[in-house]
Every structure is written in C-alpha cells, then in structure tokens.
Amino acid sequence: MTFDLAIESIIHTLPSSWKVEEFRRHATLVGEVNAGSGMPLLSLASTGVVSPRNEEGGMGRQIPSESTIERYWIARPGDLVVNPMWLIGGGIGVSQVTGAVSPDYRVYKIGPELFPPFIHHLLRSQPYRDQYRLYARAETTFDRRISKQDFHPMPLLIPPLEEQRRISEFLDAETGRIDQLLGKLRHQRDVLAEREGVTVPLAVAGARLGEGAVNTGVPWLPSMHPKARLVPLLRVLQLQRGVDLSEKERRAGKVPVITTAGRVGWHDVALASGPGVVIGRYGSVGNVHWVEGAYWPHNTTLYVKNFNGNDPRYCYHVLRSLPYEMEQARAAVPGVNRNDLHRQPVVLLPLELQRRVARQLDTEMVQMESARERILRAEALLAERHRALITAAVTGQLDVTTARCTSVA
Missing domain, CATH: 3.90.220.20 (DNA methylase specificity domains)
Structure with a gap:
C-alpha cells in the first residue's frame, strides 16, 4: 500500500493491535434517493453536524425544486455524509438523523468493523484534514473538490472495535466539556458586543455625561444631552x-x-x-x-x-x-x-462636549478591547486543545483507558 503523505508518519507509530486499511474496504456508497420527496431535507455543517435544513431565509439559500429534491440521497443514523466540495473546511460527519442530503454530497454505509462515532472523530481529525488539502488541486470553488478516486483508497487507522468505542466515549465526554467552555466564552463575547452596541450610541449623544437627558424620538437612540x-x-x-x-x-x-x-x-x-x-x-x-x-x-x-x-x-x-x-x-x-x-x-454635541465624549469612549474602548482579546485567546487555546485531544486519541498517541482530561482550561 502506498501511504498518503499527511498520515504516513502516524502509521509507523500506531499501537500494534491497530490495522491500516483502505476506506473503500469498510464503506459503501448509498444509492437510495428521495423518491417521492418524502424525507426531511438535511444540511451538513462545517462542525460535522447533520441536522434538519432551515429553508426559510436560511443564508439566502434557494429552495430546491421538486425534481431536484427527488434526486437527494437518503442518509440514516450511522451513515457518513461527505461534502466533497468542502472537505477541507470540515464538510464531513456521521449523521444521527434520517433525511435527505444534497445530490452533490456522498453518503456512505459504514461496515461492521467500524464504530461510526469513532470514524466521525477520525475523519474530522487534523491529520485527515491535512490529507484532504493534499487531495485538492486548489482552494477555488471547483478545484477543491475531492474525487472518489482519491477518497476511496484513503487509509483508515482502525483500532479493535471495543477500543473504537472507548475512544469515542472518551472524546464525546472531553470535547463536550471543551464545547461547553467555548459556549460560555462566546456568550461573554456576545455580551461584550451588546454592551458596546448600547454604550457607543448613548455616549456620542452625551446621555452618559450625567447632565440630564432629552428624548430624541429616534428608536435606536433613545436620549441625548440637553445641549445636543x-x-x-x-x-x-x-x-x-x-x-x-x-x-x-x-x-x-x-x-x-x-x-x-x-x-x-x-x-x-x-x-x-x-x-x-x-x-x-x-x-x-x-x-x-x-x-x-x-x-x-x-x-x-x-x-x-x-x-x-x-x-x-x-x-x-x-x-x-x-x-x-x-x-x-x-x-x-x-x-x-x-x-x-x-x-x-x-x-x-457642542465641540467641548464632543472632546469629553471622545476621551471617555477611547478609555472604555481600550478596556473592552482588552477583555475581547482575553476571550479570543482563551477560545484559541481551547480550540487547539480540542484538535490536539482528538488527534492524540484517534491516532493511538493517548491511552484513553488511563487518561483523565477533566481540566481543559
């Protein structure tokens, strides 16, 4: 077997009980189409989550025609869904729901020697993302498409089935903790942006100078300084x-x-x-x-x-x-x-008040920007921890039977 460059070095360090075999030996393309258009439409996010598709105003997406919907592929829980146009951006994941996905996607039935949640983590890990990038001719819209000729013979790292289960359970628990922390940080960032969105309009109107306020009659600008x-x-x-x-x-x-x-x-x-x-x-x-x-x-x-x-x-x-x-x-x-x-x-505002407001906002901007940078640094560290943890577990570098990754900060 000629190993692919991005994972060749990993293969030499695998535990002795692991196998390396081509993807096509353990996965079969699903050819079931959405005849009668009866299945709910699904989308595949860059996070690997397959979920019901929101057709109403969803990011400007055009609702497909009836004839197109009938050509959609059926995906069921445990099936691997692949967007070959966006593999380098995370367009791959195992579905947990039943529905129909775009005919531009591919749907694979996973064989009995593979535990679907493990394959989900493996094929979304950094070594495989690096491999997809090598398969792509370029990152333009059409050149980044990954062909079946490249994807099907791709080597898979395959632990014993029971070990796949342990790795998946470990990663689900630990990445879940990281995701919770990331969610809290995103909430803090949203609160900070909301505070800035409220603070700036009121400040430039002089309403925060403590000298009284007058109603403006403008919905997004409720009050202003009496001299404004x-x-x-x-x-x-x-x-x-x-x-x-x-x-x-x-x-x-x-x-x-x-x-x-x-x-x-x-x-x-x-x-x-x-x-x-x-x-x-x-x-x-x-x-x-x-x-x-x-x-x-x-x-x-x-x-x-x-x-x-x-x-x-x-x-x-x-x-x-x-x-x-x-x-x-x-x-x-x-x-x-x-x-x-x-x-x-x-x-x-009068010129002297303009200068007071500008100084006030400049000071607050420094404080808010400092807080924003701290949040972004923490997010970056957690995201790197997330990637490193998955890579270590699915490549055998981390023994999940002894690992206790309860601290991710």
Whole structure:
C-alpha cells in the first residue's frame, strides 16, 4: 500500500493491535434517493453536524425544486455524509438523523468493523484534514473538490472495535466539556458586543455625561444631552467614496491602503490627509477604521472628506454608532449608500462636549478591547486543545483507558 503523505508518519507509530486499511474496504456508497420527496431535507455543517435544513431565509439559500429534491440521497443514523466540495473546511460527519442530503454530497454505509462515532472523530481529525488539502488541486470553488478516486483508497487507522468505542466515549465526554467552555466564552463575547452596541450610541449623544437627558424620538437612540441637537449626518461630516487601487498599481511607500477590512498594503501617494476615518461600503459594512496619518481609501470604502469643524475622534465614534443593519435592510443591494447615510439622523454635541465624549469612549474602548482579546485567546487555546485531544486519541498517541482530561482550561 502506498501511504498518503499527511498520515504516513502516524502509521509507523500506531499501537500494534491497530490495522491500516483502505476506506473503500469498510464503506459503501448509498444509492437510495428521495423518491417521492418524502424525507426531511438535511444540511451538513462545517462542525460535522447533520441536522434538519432551515429553508426559510436560511443564508439566502434557494429552495430546491421538486425534481431536484427527488434526486437527494437518503442518509440514516450511522451513515457518513461527505461534502466533497468542502472537505477541507470540515464538510464531513456521521449523521444521527434520517433525511435527505444534497445530490452533490456522498453518503456512505459504514461496515461492521467500524464504530461510526469513532470514524466521525477520525475523519474530522487534523491529520485527515491535512490529507484532504493534499487531495485538492486548489482552494477555488471547483478545484477543491475531492474525487472518489482519491477518497476511496484513503487509509483508515482502525483500532479493535471495543477500543473504537472507548475512544469515542472518551472524546464525546472531553470535547463536550471543551464545547461547553467555548459556549460560555462566546456568550461573554456576545455580551461584550451588546454592551458596546448600547454604550457607543448613548455616549456620542452625551446621555452618559450625567447632565440630564432629552428624548430624541429616534428608536435606536433613545436620549441625548440637553445641549445636543438632532441633525442629518451630513451636518456632522461629509463622506466620500474611495478610489480603486489594485495591487499591481501600488508602489512601495509608507501610505497605508485602507479597505473595508482595514489596512491591506502600502502605496507612495496619499489620497486623503490624516487623521482620517474610513468605513466599509460593502462586504464588512459597519467596520470603522481610524487612520492617524495620510492614507489611500479603497473604493470598497467611504471616508470622511470633511469633518465640518467637529472633533475627528468624536466623528469616528459617531460612525461607529450608526445602525448599519437597518441601512442594509432598506437597500436594494448589499452595502450602504452614501446619500442614505448623509440623511441618517444623528446627535451633534457642542465641540467641548464632543472632546469629553471622545476621551471617555477611547478609555472604555481600550478596556473592552482588552477583555475581547482575553476571550479570543482563551477560545484559541481551547480550540487547539480540542484538535490536539482528538488527534492524540484517534491516532493511538493517548491511552484513553488511563487518561483523565477533566481540566481543559
């Protein structure tokens, strides 16, 4: 047998009781189709979970036609579901439910020498993900498809059946603990984002300065400082669309090129002087970037051409406070329209209060960003622990009969 490169080194260190055999010896393609369209439609997530498919507004997914649904493959509990177009992104998992999956997928019946939950962990482990990447010609939409010719002879690491069960039970318990901790961290991150979403609009309106508050009549901006005025955004600042600058057109220099995602490169000529504020026009709409010096705003962005005599840092926070989701919902195409934003009602404070608010928010931003970074670091460590634990268990590097991984922090 010619071993595949990504798992060749692992094979030489396997316990003596383990076997290495081709995938096709232990799995059979399921050819049962959804005749009569009677089965519930299923989706396969990048997490490996096969679950009922949400057709109503689910990520813009178009509801398939009746004739297409009849060509869907039937998957049953214990069957392996594979998305050959997205194997490198985690598109593989053992189903625990019955239903119909896309005809672009593959469904395999697992043989009696394999315990399906073990195969689920094995084929989602890092060595196999690395192997899928080697099978793919490239990561473009069609070139990343993994062919049957590559997938079927792929070597499987096969412990004795009872050991497969022990490994699966161990991993289910330990990864479940990690997933719970990850869920708590994600909740903390959501709470932090919610706090920021409430704090910024009230702060730029001066409602947190402790000098009384006046009702604005604007749903997303409930109150403002008594000295504030409700005005169109154009009275506060003027936005201008950025200018395209391809990588080939850029020349070595010290001027940052700012896109909707932030700085992506450098150029030798500036289009705007600093300090500047740039927002995403489409793509990552609502991303607001502060630029200290001269810069080049890309055509994927809008930048502040004129601060109208207002404090630039205050204007930065004003743009952070806008309800971009509402603007996008009203738009015919994804993104934000400069003219619509200019008409958006915002609060304008006197200049001395603008500076107080900007200092206040800058301090709070540092604190919130520090908290966010701590959460992200903890998430990254737990995710790495999750990957390493699975790899060690399914490759025989960890004896699960003696392992006690109750601490994952």
